[in-house]
Amino acid sequence: MATRRYAVRDGVLVALDAPLLVVHGGAGVERADLSAEDEAAARKALEAALRAGHAALRAGQPSTEAVAAAIAVLEDAPQFNAGRGAVFTHDGRNELDASIMDGASGRAGAIAGVHRVKNPIRLARTVMERSKHVMMVGAGAEAFAAGQGVELVDPAYFRTEKRWQQLQQRLKEEASGQARVERPHDYFGTVGALALDGQGRLAAGTSTGGMTDKRYGRVGDSPIIGAGTWADTRCAVSGTGWGEFYIRAAAAHEICARVRLAGAPLARAAEAVINRDIPKAGGDGGAIALGADGSLAFPFNTEGMYRGWIGVDGVPHVAVFRDEALPLP
Numbered sequence: 001m002a003t004r005r006y007a008v009r010d011g012v013l014v015a016l017d018a019p020l021l022v023v024h025g026g027a028g029v030e031r032a033d034l035s036a037e038d039e040a041a042a043r044k045a046l047e048a049a050l051r052a053g054h055a056a057l058r059a060g061q062p063s064t065e066a067v068a069a070a071i072a073v074l075e076d077a078p079q080f081n082a083g084r085g086a087v088f089t090h091d092g093r094n095e096l097d098a099s100i101m102d103g104a105s106g107r108a109g110a111i112a113g114v115h116r117v118k119n120p121i122r123l124a125r126t127v128m129e130r131s132k133h134v135m136m137v138g139a140g141a142e143a144f145a146a147g148q149g150v151e152l153v154d155p156a157y158f159r160t161e162k163r164w165q166q167l168q169q170r171l172k173e174e175a176s177g178q179a180r181v182e183r184p185h186d187y188f189g190t191v192g193a194l195a196l197d198g199q200g201r202l203a204a205g206t207s208t209g210g211m212t213d214k215r216y217g218r219v220g221d222s223p224i225i226g227a228g229t230w231a232d233t234r235c236a237v238s239g240t241g242w243g244e245f246y247i248r249a250a251a252a253h254e255i256c257a258r259v260r261l262a263g264a265p266l267a268r269a270a271e272a273v274i275n276r277d278i279p280k281a282g283g284d285g286g287a288i289a290l291g292a293d294g295s296l297a298f299p300f301n302t303e304g305m306y307r308g309w310i311g312v313d314g315v316p317h318v319a320v321f322r323d324e325a326l327p328l329p
Contacts (some may be wrong), residue, residue, distance in 0.1 A: 004294065007200065010142040012233050014200030015294035018312050019057035020329065022194045022296060023049050024072045025080045025306030027240045027286035029320055034304075038079060043318050045077035046308045050307045050316040053193060058314070063195035063203035064102050064125060071098075071205050074191035076250050080306070081189025083119060086158050086209025088167040093212050094158040097223040098124040099135075099211060103202035103231030103292075110135040110223040114142055115158075124223070126150055134225065163212070163239025164172050169214040190222050192229070194290040202292055204231040204252070206238045221246035225252035233294050235259045240305065241285010245278050255289055266290075267297040274299040296328055 003018045012318055034042075053070030057063075076082025086094040098120035099110035109128025112135065123145050127174045136144055145152060192206040192231055206229045210221040219242025221228035228239045230252035237252040246252070251273055258269035270289040278284065279301055286300025288307060298307050300322075308318035311329050319326040 002226060006293070007077070009200065010233065013293045015196060015252065015292065016177070016200050017198050018294060019056060019066075020294055020309065020311055021050055021053040021066055021070060021196050021292060022290050022309045023074065023273065023307065024190075024192050024238060024286070024288045025074055025238055026189045026191060027045045027284075027300045027302045027305040028189065029151065029302065029306060030305030031303060031321065032242055039320060040246055041077075042079040042306055042321065045074060045285070046306055046318040048077075049073035050308055050310040050318070053078070053195060054168035054310045056313055057195065062102075062199075063197040064100060066195035066197065067100060067193045067203045067205040068121050068125050069191040070195075071207050072325055073209055074120045075119050075121060078162070080191050081209045082191040082207040083209070084158060085160060087163050087189065087212040088299050089210070090213050090215045092167065094155065095214075096158075096207070097210065097219060098205070098207035099223045099225055100128055100205035101203065101225055101229055101231040101236075102128070103204070103236055106232070108134050108225045108229075110225060110229075111141045111196040112219045112223045113138040114145075114219055115155050116142055116152045117145055118153045118157065121205055123150045126205075126206070135223065146222055157237055158209075165204045166212050167173045172271075181203065182240070184329040189242040190228070192240065192288060194231070194236040194238055194288055194311045196236075196290055196294065202231045202233070202236040202290065204229050204236040204238050209256045220244070221251070226250045232256055232260065236290045237270070239274075239285065241274075241278065241287075245281050245283025246285065248281065249273065249277055251278065251287070257288070263275055266295045270297040270299045275301050283286045284291070294329060324325065
């Protein structure tokens with residue numbers, strides 16, 4: 001049986017020398033929309049992301065590097081709506097958003113509405129570490145990226161046929177005079193990661209390509225600190241769902257606030273916000289949550305959510321659908 005070391009820091013129980021990494025690739029997964037090949041590829045990418053983040057932790061890197069490393073792998077995988085697999089806006093472009101937060105220091109970085117940044121999470125981290133700001137958007141964020149040596153690509157890099165056809169279907173519906181139906185799963189398709197490093201420090205990050213056929217520069221919760229991403233000394237959260245409702249609920253922060261202020265167990269706090277408060281308001285989705293004591297939570301209220309974790313032994317554990325068992329540490 002595995003043993004763990006703990007310490008109390010400023011009244012917080014912290015797990016030491018037993019690093020953990022948790023990832024998600026988005027809620028809203030439906031069996032009917034997922035081929036066996038796509039499912040296998042998504043599982044493989046989740047495992048690769050977990051191994052990349054674990055390698056950073058094993059090398060003694062801070063939790064922020066583990067989060068960025070894991071998310072970058074998911075951004076490079078076309079199976080997820082982030083980075084390479086981003087969906088298209090109404091005018092046929094890919095708009096990318098991301099954020100990251102260091103729980104130990106409270107620092108955060110975020111970007112929104114970029115079109116040429118290969119790995120948005122890397123730019124979000126650069127904003128956090130090399131600027132005095134928290135959020136940058138659009139052309140300004142890309143100018144900053146160029147000045148900092150963050151990799152830029154031709155926008156064609158993000159074009160995948162699957163995402164393009166999804167947009168064409170929506171445009172066809174609009175052209176035929178069909179009333180636009182807001183499908184809840186249109187708002188899903190986010191990737192995220194949480195890490196607890198060997199020093200007991202937490203970090204969280206989230207990255208997304210937004211929603212198919214979106215207009216007017218719409219931005220969801222993923223790049224908003226406190227809505228889609230939050231980390232402090234006790235708790236870290238990355239959300240995936242109908243972003244407008246996560247913003248209104250300050251969902252990621254709300255989960256951690258209940259842990260910090262009310263002393264609620266992590267799983268109970270996450271369950272209450274994601275599976276009670278957000279659905280009550282009309283939204284749905286999921287989240288991953290990680291406590292400084294090594295506790296994990298994977299609440300979601302859709303048919304599936306790409307999710308997984310990896311511990312000190314380096315063995316990745318992944319799941320997709322609700323009826324799959326996901327053993328916990």
